Amino acid sequence: xxxxxxxxxxxxxxxxGPSDVNPRVLExxxxxxxxxxxxxxxxxxxxxxxxxxxAFQTRNELTMPVSAPGSAGMETCxxxxxxxxxxxxxxxxxxxxxxxxxxxxxxxxxxxxxxxxWGRAVDPQKLEDALKAHPDASLVAFVHAETSTGALSDAETxxxxxxxxxxxxxxxxxTSLGGVPVKVDEWEIDAIYSGSQxxxxxxxxxxxxxxxxxxxxxxxxxxxxxxxxxxxxxxxMGYWGSGAKxxxxxxxxxxxxxxxxEALVILQxxxxxxxxxxxxxxxxxxxxxxxxxxxxxxxxxxxRLPQLNAxxxxxxxxxxAVRGALLSEYNLEIGAGLGELAGKIWRIGLxxxxxxxxxxxxxxxxLDAVLTAMGAKIDSGRAVAAARAWYGANG
Amino acid sequence: xxxxxxxxxxxxxxxxGPSDVNPRVLExxxxxxxxxxxxxxxxxxxxxxxxxxxAFQTRNELTMPVSAPGSAGMETCxxxxxxxxxxxxxxxxxxxxxxxxxxxxxxxxxxxxxxxxWGRAVDPQKLEDALKAHPDASLVAFVHAETSTGALSDAETxxxxxxxxxxxxxxxxxTSLGGVPVKVDEWEIDAIYSGSQxxxxxxxxxxxxxxxxxxxxxxxxxxxxxxxxxxxxxxxMGYWGSGAKxxxxxxxxxxxxxxxxEALVILQxxxxxxxxxxxxxxxxxxxxxxxxxxxxxxxxxxxRLPQLNAxxxxxxxxxxAVRGALLSEYNLEIGAGLGELAGKIWRIGLxxxxxxxxxxxxxxxxLDAVLTAMGAKIDSGRAVAAARAWYGANG
Numbered sequence: 001x002x003x004x005x006x007x008x009x010x011x012x013x014x015x016x017g018p019s020d021v022n023p024r025v026l027e028x029x030x031x032x033x034x035x036x037x038x039x040x041x042x043x044x045x046x047x048x049x050x051x052x053x054x055a056f057q058t059r060n061e062l063t064m065p066v067s068a069p070g071s072a073g074m075e076t077c078x079x080x081x082x083x084x085x086x087x088x089x090x091x092x093x094x095x096x097x098x099x100x101x102x103x104x105x106x107x108x109x110x111x112x113x114x115x116x117x118w119g120r121a122v123d124p125q126k127l128e129d130a131l132k133a134h135p136d137a138s139l140v141a142f143v144h145a146e147t148s149t150g151a152l153s154d155a156e157t158x159x160x161x162x163x164x165x166x167x168x169x170x171x172x173x174x175t176s177l178g179g180v181p182v183k184v185d186e187w188e189i190d191a192i193y194s195g196s197q198x199x200x201x202x203x204x205x206x207x208x209x210x211x212x213x214x215x216x217x218x219x220x221x222x223x224x225x226x227x228x229x230x231x232x233x234x235x236x237m238g239y240w241g242s243g244a245k246x247x248x249x250x251x252x253x254x255x256x257x258x259x260x261x262e263a264l265v266i267l268q269x270x271x272x273x274x275x276x277x278x279x280x281x282x283x284x285x286x287x288x289x290x291x292x293x294x295x296x297x298x299x300x301x302x303x304r305l306p307q308l309n310a311x312x313x314x315x316x317x318x319x320x321a322v323r324g325a326l327l328s329e330y331n332l333e334i335g336a337g338l339g340e341l342a343g344k345i346w347r348i349g350l351x352x353x354x355x356x357x358x359x360x361x362x363x364x365x366x367l368d369a370v371l372t373a374m375g376a377k378i379d380s381g382r383a384v385a386a387a388r389a390w391y392g393a394n395g
Numbered sequence: 396x397x398x399x400x401x402x403x404x405x406x407x408x409x410x411x412g413p414s415d416v417n418p419r420v421l422e423x424x425x426x427x428x429x430x431x432x433x434x435x436x437x438x439x440x441x442x443x444x445x446x447x448x449x450a451f452q453t454r455n456e457l458t459m460p461v462s463a464p465g466s467a468g469m470e471t472c473x474x475x476x477x478x479x480x481x482x483x484x485x486x487x488x489x490x491x492x493x494x495x496x497x498x499x500x501x502x503x504x505x506x507x508x509x510x511x512x513w514g515r516a517v518d519p520q521k522l523e524d525a526l527k528a529h530p531d532a533s534l535v536a537f538v539h540a541e542t543s544t545g546a547l548s549d550a551e552t553x554x555x556x557x558x559x560x561x562x563x564x565x566x567x568x569x570t571s572l573g574g575v576p577v578k579v580d581e582w583e584i585d586a587i588y589s590g591s592q593x594x595x596x597x598x599x600x601x602x603x604x605x606x607x608x609x610x611x612x613x614x615x616x617x618x619x620x621x622x623x624x625x626x627x628x629x630x631x632m633g634y635w636g637s638g639a640k641x642x643x644x645x646x647x648x649x650x651x652x653x654x655x656x657e658a659l660v661i662l663q664x665x666x667x668x669x670x671x672x673x674x675x676x677x678x679x680x681x682x683x684x685x686x687x688x689x690x691x692x693x694x695x696x697x698x699r700l701p702q703l704n705a706x707x708x709x710x711x712x713x714x715x716a717v718r719g720a721l722l723s724e725y726n727l728e729i730g731a732g733l734g735e736l737a738g739k740i741w742r743i744g745l746x747x748x749x750x751x752x753x754x755x756x757x758x759x760x761x762l763d764a765v766l767t768a769m770g771a772k773i774d775s776g777r778a779v780a781a782a783r784a785w786y787g788a789n790g
Contacts (some may be wrong), residue, residue: 253600
């Protein structure tokens, strides 16, 4: 076989991520590669740390991107904070809580599962019950924004409960960071990880993380070595830590970090509060359109993520055929359901750069047209008008 | 603090990697992001696998890039092939053998170290002695091309010895792949990992790996789960495996894979044999220039990597001052020594796209000028002429 250069189609990315990438970020990505110990690069790394502190709303010194995707950020949190024999309470209300369980068990610890229905927030009462039933638990882990369902949990309350029972916390903010408030210091989150390719609108491949003092103390006091060399924060910090001297650990993904830097500069320019408001605003219009079609958002109001909308698939409609038509005819990607929601929902993302009026109207028009052509039982021809009316009424 | 867009200086990268990236690769990197389950992307992944099979000279089905830097590729090999209680023979002749030891121990196994001097190849006799002394060892790991010293070991012989004693093999080909022959099938290597940023001249951040049938069988027959979720090949293969249906594992670094695809297309266009010959050719000229200055290559002939030249620092010369002057005045990066060779050698890379006549002449001229200005005891003013003469004599 002989291969030629690959030229991807130009898509509109309204799935669960990657989301549309700002052209400024793509341009930054392609700047000339320099060495990972170059003083110019080290200076940029320092800026990335400060920009990430802003995104996470924290002063945590240990705030940096892991050189791998979000699932490696998750694993970095678990392998550093969990020791063999530990008991960890994991709240599961979707796919990613299940992945946390895997991480706990592979670190030699026991996972106590707190189960909530997929599509609902984590119930603080259930967490409290589990904390009371397991006074020897040392850690609580939960997903702030469940990417598999679009449910938003009350991180502040969950962290508070964990702390009242002497547990540290690991929070999955992969889909929340940049789309809804994530306040690491105010909420006293101990360890948190996110991904570059959701509301930060950077390319996929990096996982921003942040660790507070209590987490660092636990890491320093470990009796078992961290099972991963690549993810051992004691080693990673030699490269990402402060001070002029950076010790070589691994070769940083230099160009990907240019891109993250640019994405974070863009976030800083807009301002966090404005970014959060923008996500809520366009979500309002998308919701108006979806509901005008007669479709439902499966997550109850008050627990819904604005940036990831789980829409129930109308009866008799074939999931894959609809997504296939959107992709081939409209170059539009929306997400399928995962796990027990596969075939039952679509996940429509409005993340970061992709969260704008053009995308909302484009997606609603395309979905309306494709569903109508397939003879689906929807209120055809109303979605776009409803969204436009919503924009008109909400300035 | 408020940050602006970062514009890196334009460097010539002649250190141990990252090496100069072909502009075609940077351009590919910045192409529009698409979904990691997009059919167009899945098609490209299949091409990447075939192109990597060519680079590794293998038909191994499980040949793919790990979504993280080379040290994660190393860890992927160890956590999948090593089980708690195993005995692993690790040959150490530089920094990266030491990192292998770390990986073995963190996987709960015992590392039997075979030590060779830094700057020398692994001695097959010492490996054979260790294999005889430890008949219960199950795995042999060694570095084909030691990035910290520029020494090339005889992979074929070492693998043969390991097999004769019933051991599988893990081979570090981070710096060798694309620069010198790496023949996975012919040499019967069981597991191998490399990096994107050396002789493949791609951006840093990916780690190509390949696993043969014996390695897969050992992984399938594990009694302990793989300790890493992110690196568990059973899961990774659900995404990178063959067949139309790709299961979501983690979000692939989409744009980085565009870049790797392009870098591999470029390698295919040139042809492996021609790439190997090109590295040897320009190494000859660099060597002529270095020796004309009166400097020494620390690795004996026959064990030298053409793509990474460890040059002894002349007495009385301050390592950091020279590298600083090359960087600030010439925008030229060469590498420092690592570990016990820190301050004693420079590492001059001629890797992939950076391996060309322009770079050889530029580097020799710059080094000659900087050392002369510092009053170093070298034969000044001869290096460039010697290299030019070498090119003249060798066509």
